[in-house]
Amino acid sequence: MPRIARFTRESKSTVYHVISRTALQGFPIRDVDKDYLLGLIKRLSILYCVDVLGFCLMGSHFHLVARMHPEEEVSDQEVIRRYQKYYGDEKYIGGEQVEEVRKRLCSLAAYVKDIKQGFTFYYNKKYRRQGFFWGGRFKSLIVEDGPTLVNLLAYVDLNPIRAGIVKRPEDYKWCSLGYHVQTKNKDDLLCVDYGMKEWNEFESGEVVRKYREFVYETGAAETSGQTSAVRGQGEKAARGIDPKIVKKERRRKYKIRRVDRFRYRCRYFNDAGIIGSKAFVGEVFDQVKHLLTSKDERKFTHVGGVEGLYSMKRLGT
Secondary structure, eight states: OOOOOOOOOSSSOEEEEEEEEBSSSSOOOOHHHHHHHHHHHHHHHHHSSEEEEEEEEOSSEEEEEEEEOOGGGSOHHHHHHHHHHHHOTTOOOOTHHHHHHHHHHTOHHHHHHHHHHHHHHHHHHHTTOOSOOBOSSOEEEEEOTTHHHHHHHHHHHTHHHHTTSOSSGGGOTTBHHHHHHHHSSGGGOBOOOOOOGGGOOOSHHHHHHHHHHHHHHHHHHHHHHHHHHHTTTTOOOOOOOOHHHHHHHHHHTTOOOHHHHHHHHTTHHHHOSSEEOHHHHHHHHHHHGGGOSOOSOOOOEEOTTSTTOEESSOOOO
16 A cells, blocks of 8 residues: 655644654663653754754654744755754855755755764664664644644643653653753744744743743643543543642743742752762863773863753753
């Protein structure tokens, strides 16, 4: 039976919800692998003509919500800029090459293929295995901007809550709310143009606050609805956000406070291996690197929000 053609719109900017699952049993994507997968999405989003709106990387699958831009909206200069930013300034393209590259950079299939193939190559090399990692081709759904998109993003960000991994969406650093709160949207990876005219907001911080409120209220409603639905059936309700947590956030009006971001940085003081000035971390690392199993050179990470403080281990993306 021939495959059903994928639904795409090539003449307009279009939002897609992409889902891809592993072919392996259990939850083979470990935390360190999620770091790599997120880094891969970030790197390829520099190359491709895409706005990343949301994501959630789980142990057996990933969700990605992305807006692809059509070829006619992308100038030759933009194609060349993206190509050289990704491959290096010495990589020149011109003439017919620009047309070929533009077609690729505006393709959802090419974008997701590069993500999946890049991760498979990494995973097989790291774990010394061969063969397929992903279970067939990815699923994709065209999504309307506005309320439909925000509802979808909330569904995606609530995945780790439903799985019982965390109590708050932002506690999970491999979802979009976690990325917003823990890194303050580092490198502007996430676009907050949700098309929510009803919110009448243009400042990104306030858009994130309103979105966060929407996610919490949705999580609370899911908990209440699921509890009512299973009551009397002797079944366990699916997990949602604890009503006590939602009540506390309502009192705060869903504002992301400085102390909240610092709370996520605190793990550096427990798990960084070495922490201090860049010179200090480098000096101590040279003295202890013979004790490490990995022989890779370390790139010391600045601890966001604390001037002059560096970590040996990259705990955040």
